[in-house]
Amino acid sequence: MFRKILIANRGEIAVRILRACRELDIAAVAVFSEADRAALHVRLAGEAYPIGPASSRESYLRIDKLMDVAQRSRCDALHPGYGFLAENPALPRACIAAGITFIGPTADAMEALGSKTAARQLAKRCDVPTVPGAFDPIERLEDARQLAREIGYPVLVKAVAGGGGKGMRLVAREADLPASWRDAGSEALNAFGDSRLYLEKYLERPRHIEIQILADTHGRIVSLGERECSVQRRHQKVFEEAPSPAVTQELRRAMGEAAVRLARAGGYTNAGTVEFLVDDARDFYFLEVNARLQVEHPVTELVTGLDLVKLQIAIAAGHRLPFAWESIAPRGHAIECRLYAEDPENNFFPSPGKILTRRTPSGPGIRLEDGVYAGWTVPADYDPLLGKLIAWGNSREEAIARLRRALEEYGVSGIKTNASLFRSILADPEFVLGKIHTRWLDERLQSSAGAIPQDGDLSGASGAAALAAALWHVQHNGASSLENPSGAEESASRWKLHGRSEQLNRTPRRSRE
Numbered sequence: 353m354f355r356k357i358l359i360a361n362r363g364e365i366a367v368r369i370l371r372a373c374r375e376l377d378i379a380a381v382a383v384f385s386e387a388d389r390a391a392l393h394v395r396l397a398g399e400a401y402p403i404g405p406a407s408s409r410e411s412y413l414r415i416d417k418l419m420d421v422a423q424r425s426r427c428d429a430l431h432p433g434y435g436f437l438a439e440n441p442a443l444p445r446a447c448i449a450a451g452i453t454f455i456g457p458t459a460d461a462m463e464a465l466g467s468k469t470a471a472r473q474l475a476k477r478c479d480v481p482t483v484p485g486a487f488d489p490i491e492r493l494e495d496a497r498q499l500a501r502e503i504g505y506p507v508l509v510k511a512v513a514g515g516g517g518k519g520m521r522l523v524a525r526e527a528d529l530p531a532s533w534r535d536a537g538s539e540a541l542n543a544f545g546d547s548r549l550y551l552e553k554y555l556e557r558p559r560h561i562e563i564q565i566l567a568d569t570h571g572r573i574v575s576l577g578e579r580e581c582s583v584q585r586r587h588q589k590v591f592e593e594a595p596s597p598a599v600t601q602e603l604r605r606a607m608g609e610a611a612v613r614l615a616r617a618g619g620y621t622n623a624g625t626v627e628f629l630v631d632d633a634r635d636f637y638f639l640e641v642n643a644r645l646q647v648e649h650p651v652t653e654l655v656t657g658l659d660l661v662k663l664q665i666a667i668a669a670g671h672r673l674p675f676a677w678e679s680i681a682p683r684g685h686a687i688e689c690r691l692y693a694e695d696p697e698n699n700f701f702p703s704p705g706k707i708l709t710r711r712t713p714s715g716p717g718i719r720l721e722d723g724v725y726a727g728w729t730v731p732a733d734y735d736p737l738l739g740k741l742i743a744w745g746n747s748r749e750e751a752i753a754r755l756r757r758a759l760e761e762y763g764v765s766g767i768k769t770n771a772s773l774f775r776s777i778l779a780d781p782e783f784v785l786g787k788i789h790t791r792w793l794d795e796r797l798q799s800s801a802g803a804i805p806q807d808g809d810l811s812g813a814s815g816a817a818a819l820a821a822a823l824w825h826v827q828h829n830g831a832s833s834l835e836n837p838s839g840a841e842e843s844a845s846r847w848k849l850h851g852r853s854e855q856l857n858r859t860p861r862r863s864r865e
């Protein structure tokens with residue numbers, strides 16, 4: 353086993369990996385940019401070293417600096433987390449050159465799957481269904497036009513180096529193809545340094561369902577089942593759950609077998625995710641492979657009882673997976689929501705800043721994975737993910753009820769968060785019935801623009817009391833006496849409304865009542 357692991361990441365995922373190291377009695381080394389000097393992952397690590405200025409280009413993306421820290425602190429392994437360099441084959445290559453074990457797939461496997469068209473070819477070769485479309489990059493617009501005519505509109509123009517919706521354009525008719533082709537190409541060049549494009553038939557309202565796999569270095573590959581990730585906002589996942597309300601045992605087996613075949617053909621090792629689109633007929637189509645641990649891994653952990661980070665470390669150390677995939681069936685149900693420092697009332701604009709107070713939920717079936725603390729300033733330099741709140745229940749209904757309850761207990765002041773969005777989604781009858789698809793949330797937000805039922809809505813009876821309480825406070829103590837001096841508090845939960853009415857009851861009788 354390893355003696356010391358470098359954690360080449362920040363935020364909640366760095367904290368998650370630190371915890372696994374601690375449980376395994378492996379020393380951990382954190383790295384930090386100037387903006388993260390006081391970050392939680394730095395405080396929890398036994399050792400931490402600076403790697404440069406706030407800009408991730410000059411810190412978390414600098415392979416040379418990471419290798420320098422790893423060698424000087426005598427690490428024997430490196431965990432990349434997700435994002436940053438996690439899927440960049442140059443990182444495992446640099447690790448090999450430095451004699452450090454990379455906790456993840458090989459550079460070759462990353463390369464084989466990093467090109468979307470190469471991955472589609474691989475899928476075709478091992479009988480994994482793909483969406484109709486190109487299997488090679490398309491160089492000329494004329495060829496794109498030809499193929500689009502054959503498969504029929506609408507088509508989706510995608511970047512060969514893509515992923516996550518960047519460099520992607522939906523094209524409804526031939527007249528729109530030239531402009532979309534140009535735009536997608538320049539966006540892809542900008543985002544990936546690679547302007548190559550291809551296209552696929554556009555599926556209208558599929559579900560986005562992904563299979564978690566684990567592969568050891570001795571040839572055993574197992575599927576840990578699916579995660580349903582259809583609730584997204586502009587290609588950003590908002591909710592993830594396991595199992596999927598749409599997946600039957602037969603479909604789970606078929607998708608799991610397809611994912612394992614693909615991983616085997618790609619020479620894949622360690623933890624990975626195979627993404628699929630699933631249509632109403634429950635036909636599934638391969639989309640892409642994510643060659644890393646994913647943000648939403650905890651929902652799989654909660655329904656399988658496995659610790660994916662510890663398993664990643666064990667696999668990298670050459671251990672054999674101690675189970676067969678036939679033995680893994682999901683138990684109960686888990687739902688995760690991603691807590692962002694964002695303003696839901698201002699188009700989800702990032703809302704970095706100092707966290708004044710933070711109340712964390714707990715109780716049955718609740719897990720909070722976050723990387724922040726009260727008094728810390730969320731930097732504006734990175735993705736504003738604060739962390740994740742995950743609920744487990746015996747049934748989907750119980751998991752939803754627990755997540756709803758935990759969101760009432762959760763509260764942060766000083767910055768805005770997107771927590772009100774989750775409260776409203778969890779109350780949506782369509783979501784509760786599991787009738788969701790990849791465009792569900794965007795369509796819902798569009799149709800109710802500005803009318804998202806906010807928790808803490810000031811129209812109801814308790815809302816009126818809360819408003820009265822707030823006004824009373826302002827009149828008697830000035831605006832600065834409010835919990836929320838800058839008006840930057842998230843929408844009040846019922847918990848907070850209750851707290852305010854208590855405050856109101858404690859005040860001297862003479863001025864009211």
Ligand code: MV4
Nearest residue numbers: 483508515516517552553554555560584790791
């Ligand atoms: C698609 C698709 C429909 N048809 N491809 C989104 C990001 C990347 N992983 C691939 N994605 C999709 N590819 C075909 N042929 C739907 C998505 C998709 C999506 C599209 C629009 C709005 C939200 C979406 C969420 C997930 C997936």
